[in-house]
Structures are given as C-alpha cells and as structure tokens.
Amino acid sequence: MTSVLSSFFSRDPKAGFAYELPSQNEDFIQINGIKLAKSFRxxxxxxxxxxxxxxxDLxxxxxxxxxxxxxxHPNIIAFQDSIEIENTFYLITERCIPLSHYFRTRGVIGDQKxxxxxxxxxxxxxxxxxxxxANLSHExxxxxxxVTEGGDWKLSCLNKIVPFQNAQNDLNQLGMVLWEIFNGFxxxxxxxxxxxxxxxxxxELYKKIVAPSASRLSASELIREQRMTGGYFKNKFxxxxxxxxxxxxxxxxxxQTFFMHLRENLDIFPDDIAKYKILPKLIMTYEYGDAGPNILIPLFKLGRLLDEDEYQKRIVPCLVKLFHSSDRTTRVKLxxxxxxxxxxxxxxxxxxxxFSNLIxxxxxxxxxxRESTVKxxxxxxxxxNFHNLNVELMKYLAKLQGGDEHGGIRTNTTICLGKIGSLLDPAKRQQILLSAFTRGMKxxxxxxxxxxxxxxxxxxxFYSIGEIANRILPSLxxxxxxxxxxxxxxxxxxxxxxxxxLExxxxxxxxxxxHEAQVRAGGKSLLSSDKVPQWASWALKSISGKFYKGPTSPESAVAGEKKEEDERSPSRASERSVNSVTPSKFNKPVPASTTDADGWGDLDDDDNWADADDHKEAEMNAAENDEEDDWSSGWETSKPDPLPTPTPTPASVPAVKKSLRNPNPVKKLSATKVPVDKVSDMFADTSITPTPNSDWNQDTSTNDWENDGWGSDDWGQAPSTKPAKTLSLKPNRDKHK
Structure with missing residues (x-):
C-alpha cells in the first residue's frame, strides 16, 4: 500500500514498477555492456x-x-517484464545467470560436472x-x-536471430562452448x-559439431544419436x-520403480538442481499424484538442502498430510x-x-x-503439551507395556518411558515410572x-528415599x-x-x-543430568542407546532366511543373541491371515522375527495357562510375590562357579553368556541370551498398575479394546511333577 501511494503522489516510474530494480550499490554481473542482478516481484x-x-546500448x-x-519455449529464457526509465532500459526475466559465471562460482567437478x-x-x-x-538460426x-536456478540451460540473446540456412554456425559455436567448459572460458x-x-x-561429439561438415548435421539427428544406448545423453542424470x-x-x-531408484542416484545432482528442480516436482507429485511411500526417502534427503523457512513452507505441509495416511507402509516408513x-x-x-493421527x-x-509408533x-x-504428554500418551504406553502380546513391543515401551521420563511432570513422574518399571521387572x-x-x-x-526403601528394593x-x-x-x-x-x-x-529437590525438579533430557552417580552411569548409557530389536511378527521369514548366514558369521552371532533369541512360549502367535491379508508381510523391515518352530511351542504353552492369570489383563488386585523356599544342597554335589543353583523347580537359573556387539542396540553392555530350558513361571497378579496409580482417574482407560490375550504366567505345577 505504501508503494502504491508513493507512486501516485511522486509519479516515480520505479515505484510503480512490479519488480524491484537494482540500486547503485548492488552487486551485479556485466557482460558486453549489459548488467545483471537479482530481483523479485x-x-x-x-x-x-x-x-x-x-x-x-538500449x-x-x-x-x-x-x-x-x-x-x-521451455529452453528459452522466460520474459517477465520490461521498462525504460531515464535512458536506462530494464529487462526482467526468470532467475538465471550466464553459463560462464555459473562454472566460475559453483563447485561442479568430476562425474557430477x-x-x-x-x-x-x-x-x-x-x-x-x-x-x-522454425527456420531460424540463433547465431x-x-x-x-x-543457467536457471533449477540448473536448466536456456538460450537468450535472441536479438541476432537470422533466417535458417544450415546448422553449421550454431553447432560450431556450441562446440566452442563445450571446449570452454572444460578448458576455461x-x-x-x-x-x-x-x-x-x-x-x-x-x-567424438565435439569433433563432429566443430567440423565444417556440421552443415550437413541437424540438431534432431544429434539428439536421437546421443540418446541411444552408449550415447552421451543416455545416462541416469x-x-x-x-x-x-x-x-x-x-x-x-x-x-514406483522410478522413486525406488531415485534415492540411490540423488548424489549425482548438483544442489541447485536437487533443490529447485527435483524437490518441487516430488512435492507436487505427492500432493496430486500416486507416488506412494517410496517418495519419502528422497523427499527427506532433499529437504536437508532447505533453510528453516523453506522447510516450514514446503516440507512440513507434506509431513502433516503423510501423518493422515491410512497406508501402513507409508506410516511405518515415515x-x-x-x-x-x-x-x-x-x-x-x-x-x-x-498427535491425534499419530496415537x-x-x-x-x-x-x-505399534512398535514404530512407540519409538x-x-x-x-x-x-x-502437558495433557498430551502426561495423560494421553501415558494411557497408551500403559496399555502396551502391560497388555501387548509381543515382548519386543513391551520392552521398547519400557525403554521409551526411560528415555522420556525426565520430561514428565514432576508431580506425576515418580508414580508413573515406578508403576511401569516395577511391572516391567515381572x-x-x-x-x-x-x-x-x-x-x-x-x-x-527421580525417586524419593521412601520409595527406594519401600518399593524399589523389594521389587529388585x-x-x-x-x-x-x-x-x-x-x-x-x-x-x-x-x-x-540410602546409606x-x-x-x-x-x-x-x-535429593528430594532433585526428585521434584523438571528436566529436558536424561543425558543432560549431571547428578547421575557413577553406579547408574552404565544404565544411563544403555537406556540412551538404541531400541530393542527383536521378534515382533511371527509371520516374517527374515529370521529364517538369515539363520545360516548368522551362524557362519561370528561377527553377527553376538548381535543376534539379543535381537533374535526369545523364549518362544511367551509370544503368542498371530494367525497368518492377519498379515497376509493386508500385504504387511511384504514390508521391508530390519527387525528379525520369530521362527516357525517357536510358534508351535507358544501355542502349546498358551493352552496350558488359565485365563484369569492372563498377562494381558494386568489390572487385577496386587498380591505379594511368593518367595521360593530354599532347600539345602547335599554336600556330595560339587559347587558350580558360574551358575546359581535353586532347588525350587519353578525357576532354573542360567549362567550362559554370549558376547554382544556394543553398538548393536540399547543392550550394548548387557546382552541377554535366554537359555532354552529356563522358565519364568511367576504369578503376575502382582503386576497391577492400578494399585500403583496408573488406573486412577487421572489416567483413565486407554481408548482401545482389550488386546488379544497372550500367555498366562500362572505357575505350571504339572510340568514339574
């Protein structure tokens, strides 16, 4: 409005012009008496x-x-506007710079060049x-x-155009341009x-277009020849x-095939082409086309080239739309x-x-x-915000940690709580974390x-000395x-x-x-705490690492396909010891139709899955358990955990150094240790290799979160149906008779 009023009263042509004209102190490029500078509408x-x-030279x-x-024409510089003011003529075009200036200022080298x-x-x-x-020769x-902002080569300087006779002059000059690109302008x-x-x-192409015989050539023939297999124009770029x-x-x-290969070829493109030519096309394709989940990887990779304002305008709206997608593959990839x-x-x-779509x-x-959402x-x-973090999110995490049928998801839910625990409201944090972790230990x-x-x-x-003495130590x-x-x-x-x-x-x-002040204090991150004692540093390092990778879907064949390879490779055996070995009787298998019907089994996922043999054993064990003690219930009245009665060991039995002996047949202790790759997952320092014969026949009626405050009015019930039943943890007394 200010510029319009100024134009009306001063009659200044510059003020009324639609584009910004350069000032005397502005940087510019000069070629043959013509100056170039940046402008905008x-x-x-x-x-x-x-x-x-x-x-x-007006x-x-x-x-x-x-x-x-x-x-x-798509390869001719686009005209925008023009004006003549005080013996100076101004021509406005799309954003571009001369080819010679482009190669002097941009770091395009090697194969990319x-x-x-x-x-x-x-x-x-x-x-x-x-x-x-069109019977015209550029000359x-x-x-x-x-070169435009998107890396396109376009022609300007059309003022010397003459009627076409042959292609020699234009091709000879194009050959000179080619020589200067590699030998210097x-x-x-x-x-x-x-x-x-x-x-x-x-x-060969250079010699052909600079030779006198170029008069017998045509641009269309050269394009067709060079676009054939082996030609200079036939490449992935x-x-x-x-x-x-x-x-x-x-x-x-x-x-779909194109986008799968695009993510592998993005590095060959200069940043300006990637940012201003490929990225806008990807965004437009996703908004109005059927690109599918394969567009995500190149979209995120190219998004790194944008500054924050551009990212907010161009990428964030796409992300919001992606979170509304009902396609499972897209959601997991996202x-x-x-x-x-x-x-x-x-x-x-x-x-x-x-958030409403994410949950x-x-x-x-x-x-x-479910697992990707937890992570x-x-x-x-x-x-x-306060409500979404301390109320809504906790409802879902409580339901998953206490009732999900997959041990890997319960494990990662616990890890998630450990990672975000410092962000919880101090008034609720101790109650939430203690309830979750004491239940997780069972x-x-x-x-x-x-x-x-x-x-x-x-x-x-985050725990008061009273809670340490009365709840934590008895739970440990x-x-x-x-x-x-x-x-x-x-x-x-x-x-x-x-x-x-305590001491x-x-x-x-x-x-x-x-200590109590620290319990009530808020925090941004576990890693930022300078109050962690030395004895807890090992746990802090582990919980701050990666999530647990383990069997989540019995239908996946990844574990079976990689079994032989892992056994042959000692370097991968230790990693597999944590990520693949699971007591199968605690994982209730899902019917095959659940995954096959929606095509989810085709999803390319890095997680290892349970073997088919484990499914049969899980089904047999599931049948032996009582419904009332199902792990998925998890909300019944808490009862004290019965302690096993020790029985004296006969003197004639030799002591075992690396294995604990418990005469109570309900629990068998394993001393097997398998080395674990320290960077494989969050269990870098504490790998776990369950022994095939170990039993965990513990009554989980003591796992009630309701008594710990998770079932109070502040928490409410998770807005979901009761998860499918998993296995009962009621002691199987017949098995040990």
Whole structure:
C-alpha cells in the first residue's frame, strides 16, 4: 500500500514498477555492456527474477526483450517484464545467470560436472531443434547460454536471430562452448581448438559439431544419436530429469520403480538442481499424484538442502498430510525416519495437526506399526503439551507395556518411558515410572525385565528415599534369582546402587533435602543430568542407546532366511543373541491371515522375527495357562510375590562357579553368556541370551498398575479394546511333577 501511494503522489516510474530494480550499490554481473542482478516481484517476494539493464546500448536490449516476449519455449529464457526509465532500459526475466559465471562460482567437478554438461547440451540442442525447424538460426550461442536456478540451460540473446540456412554456425559455436567448459572460458579464442581436457567419451561429439561438415548435421539427428544406448545423453542424470518432466504421463508401476531408484542416484545432482528442480516436482507429485511411500526417502534427503523457512513452507505441509495416511507402509516408513525431520516440527504442529493421527498407531493390529509408533514418541515427547504428554500418551504406553502380546513391543515401551521420563511432570513422574518399571521387572520376556532394570537405574534421581526403601528394593530382590544371568547381574548392581544412596543419606541427613529437590525438579533430557552417580552411569548409557530389536511378527521369514548366514558369521552371532533369541512360549502367535491379508508381510523391515518352530511351542504353552492369570489383563488386585523356599544342597554335589543353583523347580537359573556387539542396540553392555530350558513361571497378579496409580482417574482407560490375550504366567505345577 505504501508503494502504491508513493507512486501516485511522486509519479516515480520505479515505484510503480512490479519488480524491484537494482540500486547503485548492488552487486551485479556485466557482460558486453549489459548488467545483471537479482530481483523479485514486489507483491510476491518469493517470485524471484533477474534484471538486465543498460544505459549505452538500449537498442540491443530492446531487441532481446521483444524476441523473448514473442518466442516461448521451455529452453528459452522466460520474459517477465520490461521498462525504460531515464535512458536506462530494464529487462526482467526468470532467475538465471550466464553459463560462464555459473562454472566460475559453483563447485561442479568430476562425474557430477560431466552429468551436468550432458543435461545442458541436450537442452541447448533441443532448443536449436525448435529454432531450426522454425527456420531460424540463433547465431549467438556462445554468449547466449544461461543457467536457471533449477540448473536448466536456456538460450537468450535472441536479438541476432537470422533466417535458417544450415546448422553449421550454431553447432560450431556450441562446440566452442563445450571446449570452454572444460578448458576455461576465454573470449580471445575465436575458432575451434584441440579437445584438450574434454572427456574422451565427449571428444567424438565435439569433433563432429566443430567440423565444417556440421552443415550437413541437424540438431534432431544429434539428439536421437546421443540418446541411444552408449550415447552421451543416455545416462541416469538425463533419464531422471526427463522422467520428472513427463511424470504425469507415466504408469503407476513406472513411477514406483522410478522413486525406488531415485534415492540411490540423488548424489549425482548438483544442489541447485536437487533443490529447485527435483524437490518441487516430488512435492507436487505427492500432493496430486500416486507416488506412494517410496517418495519419502528422497523427499527427506532433499529437504536437508532447505533453510528453516523453506522447510516450514514446503516440507512440513507434506509431513502433516503423510501423518493422515491410512497406508501402513507409508506410516511405518515415515515413523522410522522421524529423527530426520522431528527437529523441524514445531510444538503447535505436533499437538494440533499430528498427535491425534499419530496415537492411532498404538491401537493398530500390525505389530510393526505399534512398535514404530512407540519409538517415534522419543523425539516428539519434548514437543507435546502437558495433557498430551502426561495423560494421553501415558494411557497408551500403559496399555502396551502391560497388555501387548509381543515382548519386543513391551520392552521398547519400557525403554521409551526411560528415555522420556525426565520430561514428565514432576508431580506425576515418580508414580508413573515406578508403576511401569516395577511391572516391567515381572514381565515374562527377559529383555523386558532387563530394560525395566536399566530404565529404573537410569532414572534413579527421580525417586524419593521412601520409595527406594519401600518399593524399589523389594521389587529388585526377586530378580536376584532370575533365570537369566544378565538380569541377575544388573539386579545386583541396581540394589547396591540404591542401597548406597540410602546409606549416604543416612550418614549425612542434610543430603536428603538435596535429593528430594532433585526428585521434584523438571528436566529436558536424561543425558543432560549431571547428578547421575557413577553406579547408574552404565544404565544411563544403555537406556540412551538404541531400541530393542527383536521378534515382533511371527509371520516374517527374515529370521529364517538369515539363520545360516548368522551362524557362519561370528561377527553377527553376538548381535543376534539379543535381537533374535526369545523364549518362544511367551509370544503368542498371530494367525497368518492377519498379515497376509493386508500385504504387511511384504514390508521391508530390519527387525528379525520369530521362527516357525517357536510358534508351535507358544501355542502349546498358551493352552496350558488359565485365563484369569492372563498377562494381558494386568489390572487385577496386587498380591505379594511368593518367595521360593530354599532347600539345602547335599554336600556330595560339587559347587558350580558360574551358575546359581535353586532347588525350587519353578525357576532354573542360567549362567550362559554370549558376547554382544556394543553398538548393536540399547543392550550394548548387557546382552541377554535366554537359555532354552529356563522358565519364568511367576504369578503376575502382582503386576497391577492400578494399585500403583496408573488406573486412577487421572489416567483413565486407554481408548482401545482389550488386546488379544497372550500367555498366562500362572505357575505350571504339572510340568514339574
């Protein structure tokens, strides 16, 4: 409005012009008396342009403007506007720079340079084909090649166009441009030179277009010849860009194949082409086409080239739309890569546009969707508002940790709580974490018990001394005779650590005030805490690592396919010991039709899945358990856990150094230890290898979260149906008779 009023009263032509004109102090490029600078449309600053102006040779620039205005082609610079003010003529075009300036200022080298040149030559020849078929000859190719912001080569300087006789002059000048690209731009060179640094596979084409016999050639013939197999224009760079230009004409199967290969070829493109040509096409394709989940990887990869404002305008709207997708494959692929874009999501976007769709994944019938949703909450938790974090999210995590039929999901839910525990409201945090972790320590799945131990120790600063003495230590004691040695070892470490805390405060009561203040304090991250004692550092390191990778879907054949390879490879055997070995009798199999019907079994996922033999054993064990003690219930009245009665060991029986002996037949302790790759997952320091014969026949009626506060009015019931029943943990007394 200000510019309009100013124009009305001052009658200044510049003020009324639609585009910003350069000032005297602005940087510009000068070529043959014509200056170039950046410009933009005043009413729409995001519409970029280039302004060319001269005060000496107005007739030449006027002629260029007239030709550009009347001649339209994808490879001719687009005319935007023009104006003459005070003996200076201004020409406004799309954003572009001369080819010589592009190569002087951009770091395009090696194979990327060759690919870029092949695309540029193809575009220039395509424009010459258009001109020659219209009986026009450009006659100024050497000075007329410009590069747009999206990396397209286009022709300008149309003021010297003459009627077409033959292609020799245009092709000879194109050969000179080709020579200068690889040997340096030199205005003093007026005729064809030896190839010099021109790549060998381009020399033949160079010699052909600079020879006198070029008069018998045509641009259309050269394009057809070079686009054949083995030609200079037949490569993945040119093929990719041509496919994008013709994308709407392609079949759906062709599009899917294209995007699968695109993510492998993105590195060959210069940043300007990737950012301004490929990325906009991907966004438009997703919004109006049927690109599917294969578009996600290239979309996120190219999104890294954008600054924050551009990312918010161009990528975030696509992400919001993706979270509304009902396609399971798209949702899993999106959640798996949430770390790549979560930093760009504002709290308002997460809470108002994403969270309501995201939490539906907790109720999905597909284990992969549920597990991916749990993992995705870690980077998003700090952006959630009070209600979504402390009420809504906790409802779903409580239901999954206590009732999901897959041990891996229960394990990762516990890990998730350990990672986001510091973000919870201090008034609710102790109640939530203690209820979750004490219940997790009674889980029949060994990695779940280990995860609960690690999470409890890593969050030790959030528990009052009263809770440590009355709830934590009694909950840790049964794990000292756990069937798995790794669980026993970590239980002893945790008990010693918590006891040392009580002992230190007992010796110096003044520390109690400091400890309680820390319990009530808020925090941004576990890793930022400087109050973690040395005994808990091992747990903090483990819980801050990766999530547990284990069998989630019995129908996947990944584990079976990789079994032989893992057995032959010692380096992978240790990693498999945690991620693949699971007491099968605690995993109730899902009917095959559940995954086959929706095609979920085709999803490419890195997780290993249970073997078919484990399914049969799980079914047999499931039949032996009583319904009333089903793990999925998890909300019955808490009862004290019965302790096994020790029986004296006969003196004649030799002692075993690395294995605990428990005469109670209900639990068998294992001393088997398998080395674990320290970077494989969050159990880097504490691998767990359940022994095939170990039993965890513990009554889970003590696992009630309701008594711990999770079933109170503040929590409510998770808005879902009761999960499918898993296995009962009622002691199988007949088995040991």
């Amino acid at each position: 005043k009413s729409e600053p995001e519409v970029l342009a280039t302004v060319l102006w001269t005060s000496t 007739a030449e620039l006027r002629a260029q403007a007239q030709k550009l205005k009347t001649m339209r 060759e690919f870029f040149v092949s695309w540029g030559l193809f575009q220039v020849m395509n424009c010459l084909k258009f001109l020659h078929e 100024n190719i050497r000075e007329g090649v410009y 030199n205005a003093g060179v007026s005729k064809a030179q030896a190839p010099g640094k021109i790549p060998k596979r381009l020399v 040119v093929d990719t860009l041509l496919f994008l230009e013709e994308f709407q004409l392609k079949e759906s199967s062709e599009k 959640l798996e890569r949430i770390d790549e874009f979560s930093a760009h999501l504002t709290p308002a976007v997460v809470n108002d546009k994403i 539906t994944g907790f109720l999905d019938t597909s284990p992969a969707v 995705a909450m870690v980077p998003l938790a700090e952006k959630l 889980d029949p799945f060994p990695p779940a018990r280990l995860a609960a131990l690690l999470a409890l120790s890593a969050t030790q600063q 004691s049964p794990l000292c005779c756990d069937p798995e040695q790794q669980v026993r070892e970590q239980a002893f470490k945790a008990i010693k650590g918590f006891l040392s805390t 230190r405060i007992s010796e110096n009561p003044e520390l109690a005030t400091e």
